[in-house]
Amino acid sequence: MPTDPPLLELRGVSKRFAGVTALDNVDFSLGRGEIHGLVGENGAGKSTLMKIIAGVHSEYEGEMRLDGHPVRLRTPRDARDAGIGMVHQELSIVPALSVAENVMLGRQPLNRLGVISWRRMRDQARAQLRELGIEVDPAAPAGSLPLGLQQMIELARVLLSGARILILDEPTSALSPPEVEKLFALLERLRASGRSVVFISHFLDDVLRISDNVTVFRNGRRVGASPARSISKAWLIERMIGGGHERLEESYTDARTLPPRPSTPAVLEAEGLGVAGLFDGASLRVHAGEVLGIYGFMGSGQLELARALSGKLKLDHGTVRVDGREARLRRGTPGAKRAGIAFVPESRRAMLFAPQPVYRNISISILERINRLLLRPRLEREIAGGHVRRLGVRPARVDLPVGQLSGGNQQKVALARWLTHLPRVLLLSEPTRGMDVGAKDDVVRIVRALRAEGIGIVVVSSEPETVLSLADRILVMRRGVLAREFAGEAVGKDRLLEAA
Amino acid sequence: MSAPLTDPAALREPLWLRLGGQLRNLAPFVTLIALVVLFSLLSPSFATVGNVSNILQQVSITAIIAVGLTYVILCAEIDLSVASVANAAGILLAFFTLQDASVNIANIPLPGPLAMLLALAGALALGAVTAFGVTWIGIPSFIMTLAMLQIGNGIGALLVRGQIAYNVPDLVVALGSGSIGPVPWIVLVAALVLLVGHLVLTYTRFGRYVYMVGGNREAAEHSGVAVKAVVAGVMMISALCSGIAGMLGVAYFGSAQQNQFDNYLLDAISAVVVGGTSLFGGQGGIGNTIVGVLVLGVLNNGLDHIRMDSFLKILIRGLVLLMALVINVYAQRLRSMRRGVG
Structure with missing residues (x-):
């Protein structure tokens, strides 16, 4: 049927946010009964495109056609009425x-x-779920079901409200392999019934397996599109990260040769760590004077692993030793601190006291060392002033409320907190997220200096550049499991993405 | 350290934002001055030495309870059991004191100092239960202290069984209803509690933690602060202050009986909030509470002096509290605007 117009078609779509181009003249088409994979790095433009299709962004250049007719969806409600449904990563x-x-x-x-007629509701729900191949007791509380089933129930709800086009955002990231199989069986059934699916994912193997066609985005542009049959994972990765020729500052994409594993003693030894539903069987060692990077896609469990090591998240099992002595993480963050573990979380809001002056934000973790009972504000200011000058915090004023500093400077203040009395292990979660190049370089320099002091550092991130620029050794976390280690070998973004 | 300690950048902020940032502290103070001026003009009997002493005496118990409550509210928690714990402590004190034969309760007379110690220990025990429930079990303080309100009342009721006990140890009688020269002892005790409360809050590590935990609990936790211990600490401090207020109150009223402190719950919360301590935690202090206590005390006393209809008085106090709440929330919003300035 070559004359038939595609179900959904976008032509020459561009979208700018405050002068920043998020989508640049993009074409996209989706046929009836097609599963279309959409891949690209964070910020490549995938979600902006989907938000246009789902009616969230109504201001854009270009044209969108449904069944060959031009449409402009003003609200998510418009999109729903047009038969477009979205299932987010957060159910x-x-x-x-x-x-x-x-x-x-x-x-x-x-x-x-x-x-409400409860009996009819249950019967209808059961019948409709069965039609989709989902066998589940309709009277069970949804929260009691495994995540995979919850996701299918959400999917069913979107379908039953009349969706012909289903947009799935990272549907497999939190699923176990058998759950992924079940989801794929459901998607194939939908395809057979003529419904169309956009499948957004970082998991390239999943995309290649289930999709009919795949589109690749990079920096707001469509840089590749092909039937899934005729391409490989390497083809996708190459297009996702580009050749490294386009922009000079993307030098981190080049392969880096990691140093050999250090012979220094381990400062942190973790055995069989697990938190139900997040990660399991995680064992790792961090050596003195080493930066260990843990990389994984969003939702793979690496951020939670750092949180658990910091005492913030209670471990279900496993032991953590610092310098050979067991850390009492059951006592929460004070226990971790006593053992010599310090943590800088990914969110600065979770780390800093915005209305409080810089010096109090720095001294908060060393007050007990200054004086067990009383405060000594002059000494606090002096100590903070030293850090502020050494780290180049701008403006260099210790009495300014920390909330008035820029993101990069806030991050430096957050780091400064742990620099007066060095911890044995420093956990950094997404230490350069959302920073400009200059601030990133500053953070890299600070981390290198700390490494030279002989402490163990763990950098956890879902951005490959962050891990590649900081780490001496890299662990890759995949769906809650530490799946691969890179040490003493050449590694680039492509190999990281492939392992994750 | 060479960096200037005061911040010149603040001077570049617009005036209204700078004043707005101080709204929380300025508004209660201006209100207090305005009320004093107003009542002085309207009633010749208001601005007299005798009446000032009167007002101070009237607010002393509220002030002592409000000190503990200031800690709790700074920590972004609440304690609804303060009046009930005070009541229980007062009744405990009477229970351990020899009563007249006409008071028919099976009490246990003990030496005065021991009775006082046991009454305070009782209040602290109730505070410990609250602290345990809030930190260990994880019950929101609003609900936990509501239960403790009932429990405190229950303990008091069981001990006095509907009767009125008049005797308390001599020392308490002196502190609660005696004077040294023209100054009532209870005012001095209240001043001492306020002073100690202020010093602990401003100059100790624990005080700093109270502000930090109230300002951003998650950040405090990530800094390795033992958040649960701090929250437990403020609940205990609140119970201790209630215990002191309860013992003095019994002497001040001249008797111990059920429900005699009920008004103090609302008064103490109002005082803290009217003074400008943030309901969201992390902002305010004992200075604010002093002003808040005085605003309420002056208003109460002044309205009597101008012969305000005592039924209308209740409504006026409600309106003043409402106004304070509006300012409190508005000040919070201004603060987040200021944060965006830099």
């Missing part, structure tokens, strides 16, 4: 409600008195 299931209520939300069958 919107109501955990306390039953499966049936979740599936039938907003469309509950009523009896003659205008009251």
